[in-house]
Amino acid sequence: MTEPLKPGDPIIVDVALGERAYDIVIGRDVLRSLGGRVAALRPGARTAVVTDRTVAKFWLEKTEASLSAAGVATSRIIVDEGEGSKTYAGLEQVSEALIAAKIERNDLVVALGGGVVGDLAGFAAAILRRGVDFVQVPTSLLAQVDSSVGGKTGINSPRGKNLLGAFHQPVLVVADSAVLDSLSPRQFRAGYAEIAKYGVLGDAAFFAWLQANHADIFTGGPAREHAIATSCRAKAAIVARDERETGERALLNLGHTFGHALEAATGFSDRLFHGEGVAVGIVLAAELSAELGLIAPSDAARVGHHLAAVGLPTRLRDIAGFAQEGLADADALMALMAQDKKVKRGRLTLILLQAVGRAVIAPDVEPSLVRDFLKAKLANGA
Template structure:
């Protein structure tokens, strides 16, 4: 098992990466289970696969699991879902010193984390991420949010978990498409800040997606450590360091908005295609070599992820996609910073991007390849 500390002033916590963690949750999370009743917010699919193992562990320790099911999908990150969940937590008598368990992917983690951030002005929670995307990205760092018609993750709070248990066994029950979507975030850490890790993934990425134990643990632990370093440096995304984690997301969120935040394009798929677009746009500006842009494209394509925007069959132009970006929460004084590349492993924050040029670039991509 790998243990990665997330070092924050007065609020440090551990991310544990290994196998058998869910089946041993009562022992792993013992310091945070102070009452007999343990509230668990669970993705319905995750509960089907792992609920029994959690219940056995908790009941053997004299605990009573109390379940709240969340329907899978981004549609559950809504005001209505938040209201229903907070009402349930209050009916369960959750207090500020209590901890709620969040079992599932990024949707459950975001919804539960935000509910815990606002419940009685803040109670604790433990992340039990069951998707690769959640294990390497959304469960670590304290960003919690819901979606609105105006855009994705626009209502939320920074609220750090007390513990993250990333059980690699849980990945065996993921549909292949979701596993590949999570791999996009693994690849992102190499592209944005670790050329050596990216090169390793070029050779071992297939084994990671095939859930080979040693490559999988290395990939997850390395990704979590990379995120932990950035979060420790810039917890609330004020210095620019944490903004680098948004590589691929500005383009990706626009694509998600155009496809209605639906299963037509999963978040990880959008990030993967967004990284390709960020690399190609960086090359268009003369800041990244065409060879490096092609390496990013090949790595995304080799993982079975979308690497061409034209393949999505969108009925829009570049201007409409660029307009979606204007709702991005990173907008600052009317300008939108973009995460671009100067090389593999060398991302940077550009504040001089012309949105008309972005629209023209996207028009070219929509018609090309």
């Protein structure tokens, strides 16, 4: 459906994974219900809330108050914000703190934060005592529509993004749209890239709806919850069919092979947020699809125009410090792309487009073809 839902009760999206199924609870001020939901889900369990310093200032006390009101004992673990915490050192910090807090197998880890906190806390939960359940409380738009759903957890290696991790599904996701009001415009735009991705890869009607209604999403109108719920339903359906990414789930990586390489080239820094890298990557994937004759150039342009219209970077030169080593060098970018998890025996698997709303998995892509494409883009100042 493409019409926004009316404000009211929370929207519940089911992630249908049999015995490991869980709900995504979406709505304004649903954070208040966290304690009650946790107490009902795991009577008697203790919790440890993992968050970062910035999120803690806004939402940690409210999260702890909700848990306390429901009689749920809790402790707090605070890490530095940003990708710098998604490292071996960050994993050690969180894991040791969870052990010190005496979190046991029947207890819960609560990931309160954006994608970095969710990935880090989820991975720590996956390996603590060989597996402790966790709850996702995503506080960024990107995390609410993407990284909090589907069970991918992990940390970065100096050699590439998310190269160490585990599939570990949460037992509950509580996505409070009100917390998004505290995001900077740039952070919100970065999350929007993942919303647009769902339209581009599998729902042409949703993409057209986004083109018409994106302003209401940004201002916090009813369209916001609808966009979040539609994105979560799209991801939940794919995850239910292909939890371990042996096939269809790879479609969710549209824009990510290029994007992750760009993030690595910028040192996983604030020069390029994850969603910004995905936005540039989606446009590159669309333009490569057009060059290969899979879609019309006008369709590729339509994707790029929409992402640019909301203020996202869509070209390599839009990235801060573009001229620095690693961004203006096609061979360096190819070396980073070679670390992508979808590479098999040196051959790239890319997600390309047959239409706006229809992505395809392109296995065994010849690297020289992609290198020539990037060199041409760089030569043209794109």
